[in-house]
Amino acid sequence: MRHRDTGRSVGRIGLTLGILASMALAACGGPSEHTAQGTQLAPGADAHITADVDSDVSTTRVAVNVEHLPPPERIDAGSQHFVVWQRPSSASPWRRVGVLRYDADSRNGRLAETTVPYANFELLITVERQSSPRSPSSAVVVGPTSVG
Numbered sequence: 001m002r003h004r005d006t007g008r009s010v011g012r013i014g015l016t017l018g019i020l021a022s023m024a025l026a027a028c029g030g031p032s033e034h035t036a037q038g039t040q041l042a043p044g045a046d047a048h049i050t051a052d053v054d055s056d057v058s059t060t061r062v063a064v065n066v067e068h069l070p071p072p073e074r075i076d077a078g079s080q081h082f083v084v085w086q087r088p089s090s091a092s093p094w095r096r097v098g099v100l101r102y103d104a105d106s107r108n109g110r111l112a113e114t115t116v117p118y119a120n121f122e123l124l125i126t127v128e129r130q131s132s133p134r135s136p137s138s139a140v141v142v143g144p145t146s147v148g
């Protein structure tokens with residue numbers, strides 16, 4: 001009768017399962033974090049961008065939080081909104097993503113999670129007089145910065 005060393009077999013199975021689990025976790029990297037500094041119109045601003053790419057359908061769930069933003073009317077007289085824009089490449093036109101919800105007391109602006117129809121894109125934040133302009137003004141406070 002032959003004797004098998006089951007301890008060695010169990011150890012190999014455990015090692016194999018551990019390696020497979022590590023590979024699966026590495027493939028599911030989760031959301032990425034990006035930071036961008038303000039332009040000379042908002043030099044103290046810091047943008048924190050969270051991007052969760054779904055490569056199966058080439059979309060990105062994105063959330064933006066900007067700290068140390070001066071009020072929009074101080075950047076450009078008559079302006080009232082910070083608008084977030086995206087485009088897949090420099091050859092494409094900018095498309096509006098949404099408006100930062102601005103808190104004048106804390107000087108923070110936030111765009112809750114929304115979906116962008118690209119896995120990689122550029123992001124831009126401008127100061128605008130209207131909340132839904134057709135194109136970005138020249139009053140850029142953050143960006144353009146690459147996301148994805």
